[in-house]
Amino acid sequence: AQSVTQLGSHVSVSEGALVLLRCNYSSSVPPYLFWYVQYPNQGLQLLLKYTSAATLVKGINGFEAEFKKSETSFHLTKPSAHMSDAAEYFCAVSDRSNDYKLSFGAGTTVTVRA
């Protein structure tokens, strides 16, 4: 079965600094990988997805992620943090062996310091 591990449950960055959220996946077949963002008391919003096309994926709000098969990683980055980036971020994986059901990591909470 596929799974993801998010390294670090909390990340604190200064406004304007680099945001780096780490995600490693496990999958026996080529995976689809996703990053979702969740603001307080809201549902999940898709930031970006990797579905076997380009390995560097650009998403909304200036985020991007790179699929590295050799490292089984899909880390999320943003060059310059904004106060509005404060939220919880979830990495997720799906693949055809599990009929494309999503499996989520435990999440990383991002706080942005002024």
Added chain:
Amino acid sequence: DTGVSQNPRHKITKRGQNVTFRCDPISEHNRLYWYRQTLGQGPEFLTYFQNEAQLEKSRLLSDRFSAERPKGSFSTLEIQRTEQGDSAMYLCASSLQGGRGPGANVLTFGAGSRLTVL
């Protein structure tokens, strides 16, 4: 396309009562999923439908839980004899299974229904 709609957004109930949540997916989506999310955790899969057929139920879905999607459109999730441990956010998502477009097999989530059992 109005996205995935969930109602009610919040429900407070007493232990032992029954509750029902409704999910209206994106109209052209044939797949519908239910997830549960507790505080500080990632969403956990509960069950999913392909059109009106329920394809899989997680072990998290006890006998007190039942989900339906009678006409392959909206879905309901009912919890009978609620317990305090049922307090969580219940998330619904839909997707278009198959096809080769950029949205194929990508889940779109609703805003969730938060349940508090007193």
